[in-house]
Every structure is written in C-alpha cells, then in structure tokens.
Amino acid sequence: MQEPLIIYEEKCTGCGACVKVCPFSALSVEPREGRTLPESRFRNIAVVNEACTACGACLPSCKFDALEVRDIEQKGSEDLESFTGVWIFAEQRAGEIQDVAYELLAEGRKLADELGEELSAVLMGFNIRDKAQTLIEWGADKVYVVDGAELEEYETDLYTDILAALIHRYKPEIVLAGATSIGRAFIARVAVRVKTGLTADCTALAIDPEKRILLQTRPAFGGNIMATIITPNHRPQMATVRHKVFKKGAPQPGRTGQIIEEHPKLSLARTKVVEVLHEMGNQVNLAEADIIVSGGRGLGGPENFAMLEELAKELGAAVGASRAAVDAGWMPAYHQVGQTGKTVCPKLYVACGISGAIQHLAGMSSSDYIVAINKDPDAPIFDIADFGIVGDVFEVVPMMTKVLREG
Ligand SMILES: Cc1cc2nc3c(=O)[nH]c(=O)nc-3n(C[C@H](O)[C@H](O)[C@H](O)COP(=O)(O)OP(=O)(O)OC[C@H]3O[C@@H](n4cnc5c(N)ncnc54)[C@H](O)[C@@H]3O)c2cc1C
Structure with a gap:
C-alpha cells in the first residue's frame, strides 16, 4: 500500500517543520546521501513512515509546497481486490476464550459463507496454543496464533502491533472484534495503523449482495436512528460488536482447520500490568x-x-x-x-x-x-x-x- 502522504523530493529542503507538527510521529528528517533522489542543494529530506494517517496536519507547516495528501479514493481503491477473507479477534482472558469470540465466529461464519471466503481467528496470549483447535470447532477455517510470555497479560501496544502486522501480511477483507474493554482499547489503534475505518458497537452486520461490501449497522444520534455504515474505499472493513449482540453457534467436535503460528516482531510495551483487580467481586456478572x-x-x-x-x-x-x-x-x-x-x-x-x-x-x-x-x-x-x-x-x-x- 502506498503511503498516503506525498513528499516532493525536488522541493523538500529537509527543514523539519513538518516533523514538529505531526501528531503521529509519522515524519522524520534523514540525509539524502546514499539515496537515488533528484539533485538538490539540501542535505536532508523529510521521510514519512507507516504511522501517517493522512490527517494533513503537516501541510500548512511546509513553506515549500513539498507535501500533498494522496487522494484517498485513489489510495484506497488501488488494491482492494487483494484483500480476502473474514477475520475475528478471539479474545481470551487468563487463557479462557471469551464468549464474544464464539459469537463473532458464528456471525463471521455467515459473512464468510456469503462471500465464499475463509473465516480466520486471531488468538494471542501465553500458553494458549491448545485453544486454537477449539476455535476451529466453533467455525474458524484458520487460526493465527501468537503465543509468548510478553502476552501473559493484555497490553495495548503489543496487541496493536501484532494485529496490525498480521493484517499487513495477510490482508483480510473484514476484521471483527468484541466491543469489550480490551477490544475498545486497541482495535481503533489497529484501524489507524492499517489506515482504514472502524464502526464501533454494531448491532447488525450483513453483506451487500451486489457490491460484496460489509454493511455495518449501529445506533446513531443518541439511538434515535439506525445508521448503516460502509467502508467502500479502504480495507479491511473493521467493526466491533458488543457481547451478546450475536448468538453463539454450536461447536462441531473434530472439525479440522489450519493453525498458523506467527512470531511478529514486538516493540517494547510502554506499560506494565502491576495487579489485576476484579471489580465485580463475587457478584453475578x-x-x-x-x-x-x-x-x-x-x-x-x-x-x-x-x-x-x-x-x-x-x-x-x-x-x-x-x-x-x-x-x-x-x-x-x-x-x-x-x-x-x-x-x-x-x-x-x-x-x-x-x-x-x-x-x-x-x-x-x-x-x-x-x-x-x-x-x-x-x-x-x-x-x-x-x-x-x-x-x-x-x-x-x-x-x-x-x-x-x-x-
Ligand atoms: C446518548 C445517550 C445514551 C444513553 N444511554 C443509556 C443507557 O445505556 N441506559 C439507559 O438506561 N439509559 C440511557 N440513556 C438515558 C435514557 O434516555 C433515559 O433517560 C433513561 O433510560 C431513563 O431511565 P429510567 O427509565 O430509570 O427513568 P425515567 O425515564 O424517569 O422513568 C422512570 C419510570 O419509573 C416509573 N415509576 C416511578 N415511580 C414508580 C413506582 N413507585 N412504581 C413503579 N413505577 C414507577 C415512571 O412511571 C417512569 O416510567 C441514554 C441517553 C442518551 C442521550
């Protein structure tokens, strides 16, 4: 996928004004030396990285007209066809797959069948490999497993890095996650990272039979209307759904599928879980x-x-x-x-x-x-x-x- 920001190399002076205003740390200034760039009397040039969201905050800072936000429609439509398959994020806590994951598998299965594509689950945690087969029995064709000691407790940066890396690599067409406290904390970051939209708290999902795109329905304007939202120009199409909105299916013991172990490069987590407190105590959840x-x-x-x-x-x-x-x-x-x-x-x-x-x-x-x-x-x-x-x-x-x- 092309970066959404164009830097005109012949115009850029490497002054760094854009770097200071970028809210996403997506710009840096690097030496021109050793690069095949047009001749310039300036030694440095601005460079954009994948954190760029095309927000345009940098444009007014450039006095040399060296920056332009790429046309979103053009960027989005260039490789939509290469995205296939439906993914669900299989949330686990303390090694137990959460019910919302089974609900998403049931709904994801319907969407995948309608598209004639595969349904995959992404499972991350520590010592959770053996849970992958359970997800297959509940409807997944493939399970991408990331298992590591760093993932013993939920950590926003790591979860974001992993799911974004897997999306970049395998290009799913649809990604669904539970609107749980974990889902809410990291899925929006993933959507920004992979430069797509996200519809939160959907109450219904369907496939448009003609355009084959995901129809994401959710309450809007304080619940007074139901809005159906689409993501026509970007992939994946991402949505979160609250627990209990969809019903679980039934497991098929012995169902077979593919388990793929992934080892993405992880950045250092910026936070550390010190203690986990259970708010509900012994009350009924x-x-x-x-x-x-x-x-x-x-x-x-x-x-x-x-x-x-x-x-x-x-x-x-x-x-x-x-x-x-x-x-x-x-x-x-x-x-x-x-x-x-x-x-x-x-x-x-x-x-x-x-x-x-x-x-x-x-x-x-x-x-x-x-x-x-x-x-x-x-x-x-x-x-x-x-x-x-x-x-x-x-x-x-x-x-x-x-x-x-x-x-
Ligand atoms: C963006 C947005 C999000 C919102 N999210 C939520 C939400 O998540 N959950 C939610 O609940 N609301 C939500 N609301 C608020 C919602 O609009 C209502 O204001 C709220 O649900 C009203 O709560 P209530 O029914 O307890 O109170 P009221 O509407 O005041 O109703 C009280 C009822 O009690 C009855 N009553 C009074 N005394 C007695 C009695 N002694 N015996 C029997 N009946 C009695 C009355 O007849 C009345 O029907 C949201 C509003 C907005 C704008």
Whole structure:
C-alpha cells in the first residue's frame, strides 16, 4: 500500500517543520546521501513512515509546497481486490476464550459463507496454543496464533502491533472484534495503523449482495436512528460488536482447520500490568446472567435497590440499572444496561420503575422474556414487555420476593 502522504523530493529542503507538527510521529528528517533522489542543494529530506494517517496536519507547516495528501479514493481503491477473507479477534482472558469470540465466529461464519471466503481467528496470549483447535470447532477455517510470555497479560501496544502486522501480511477483507474493554482499547489503534475505518458497537452486520461490501449497522444520534455504515474505499472493513449482540453457534467436535503460528516482531510495551483487580467481586456478572432484575428512577433512591437485591437473590439473578439510576449515583456504572452501558441477553429481564427509553431498550430488548413493573400504564417499556404489571414497585417487588421465598 502506498503511503498516503506525498513528499516532493525536488522541493523538500529537509527543514523539519513538518516533523514538529505531526501528531503521529509519522515524519522524520534523514540525509539524502546514499539515496537515488533528484539533485538538490539540501542535505536532508523529510521521510514519512507507516504511522501517517493522512490527517494533513503537516501541510500548512511546509513553506515549500513539498507535501500533498494522496487522494484517498485513489489510495484506497488501488488494491482492494487483494484483500480476502473474514477475520475475528478471539479474545481470551487468563487463557479462557471469551464468549464474544464464539459469537463473532458464528456471525463471521455467515459473512464468510456469503462471500465464499475463509473465516480466520486471531488468538494471542501465553500458553494458549491448545485453544486454537477449539476455535476451529466453533467455525474458524484458520487460526493465527501468537503465543509468548510478553502476552501473559493484555497490553495495548503489543496487541496493536501484532494485529496490525498480521493484517499487513495477510490482508483480510473484514476484521471483527468484541466491543469489550480490551477490544475498545486497541482495535481503533489497529484501524489507524492499517489506515482504514472502524464502526464501533454494531448491532447488525450483513453483506451487500451486489457490491460484496460489509454493511455495518449501529445506533446513531443518541439511538434515535439506525445508521448503516460502509467502508467502500479502504480495507479491511473493521467493526466491533458488543457481547451478546450475536448468538453463539454450536461447536462441531473434530472439525479440522489450519493453525498458523506467527512470531511478529514486538516493540517494547510502554506499560506494565502491576495487579489485576476484579471489580465485580463475587457478584453475578451482568453480561453473563440468565436472569436480571433492573431498577430505574422509579425506585426513588439508592436505599431501595436493597429491595431489588432481595428479589434477585431469590431468583439467582444479577442486578442491573438504568442510566438515570446510575447518573443519580444510586448504582455503580458497571450495573448500567443500555446503549452506553452493557448489552444483556438474559432469559428473563425484570424492569422495575424503568420507563423504556430507546437507549435502555438498545441494551436489553433481545432478552428472551421481559417483565415490566411500572405505575404508568402508558410507559413505553410495556410495548416490548411480554408480561406487564401496572403497579407500584414498592408493593409488587416485595410481594414477588415473598411468594418466591415462601414457595
Ligand atoms: C446518548 C445517550 C445514551 C444513553 N444511554 C443509556 C443507557 O445505556 N441506559 C439507559 O438506561 N439509559 C440511557 N440513556 C438515558 C435514557 O434516555 C433515559 O433517560 C433513561 O433510560 C431513563 O431511565 P429510567 O427509565 O430509570 O427513568 P425515567 O425515564 O424517569 O422513568 C422512570 C419510570 O419509573 C416509573 N415509576 C416511578 N415511580 C414508580 C413506582 N413507585 N412504581 C413503579 N413505577 C414507577 C415512571 O412511571 C417512569 O416510567 C441514554 C441517553 C442518551 C442521550
């Protein structure tokens, strides 16, 4: 791929003004000597590296008109055809493949089959080689494995270096990752590194049958519209998807595929993990819970979440909250369900004193069964509830807990 910045060698004086303003450290000044360049009375010349994002910040700094950003359409379209295959980033934590990876494999399999191409997974970590076969059984045709002691804990720089290097080398057409804390931390950097776009938090993915490009759908304008985003001029087409947006498939024991061990050159990590603290302690993890009891502004105050916790205990449920309850400081942010909170897909979701704003629904509407308790019969939550109870949470919730407790 050509660098997106053109440096006119006959005009450049090697003054270094562009180097100072580049926000990505993508420019340096080097001696002309030993290079086959047009004759010049200047000893140095500016050189661009692969960190260049074509942002154009350097252009005004050049008094000699020696810089130009290459036409994006032209740059992008020159070798689109050479990118093939669908990739998913197979996130693991402490050596355990995360469910979001299986969900991406199920969705990636559909996309790859529609394109008639291969589905590959990228797995990085320490002592994780033996997990590659599991990914094949869940749908991958190939697994690229990077296994090393440096990768024992997640590290943004290393993950970015590795995935960007693999993309440069193998040129996948589509790259999908989970919108988890790890995915969010490094995937955008990879997209910048490989000079392509990224659509975060997609809620649906599809292939345009005519153009064979990825249709990336996500909520926009505060969740009021669904936008379908495309990446027509650059590759790979990159998207992140939250946990539980797609359903897992089923493994096929004994399925065969190719495992490719990679040893990319790693830069030194700039950070070091000192200690890993588990925020949730022993509580039920919201994203994994089969039953969730959630509370909203209708609970009236933080003390009333104790009432929900009692119901949750009887049901073996996790406790969730609307953003209104979180913003009011009644519940910690990791309990928030919705567009800017967690996406959940439990078997049963009990919404207590929650109105059903579109941003809340974005995080829970795919629950198998929804029970809503609200004193307003016109509350929008009743539009999607399977069972609606018009009543006061302070009467209904303790009654439910009592019935469950006493059988
Ligand atoms: C960009 C953006 C992102 C957002 N992200 C999220 C998100 O991730 N998650 C989220 O939840 N929201 C999110 N919101 C906020 C969202 O728009 C709503 O403001 C929020 O969901 C409302 O929370 P609520 O239903 O608890 O409160 P309200 O809308 O105030 O509803 C309270 C409900 O409780 C009922 N009620 C009151 N007292 C009782 C009682 N005693 N018994 C029974 N019912 C009672 C009322 O009838 C009412 O329906 C986002 C908003 C924006 C703009």
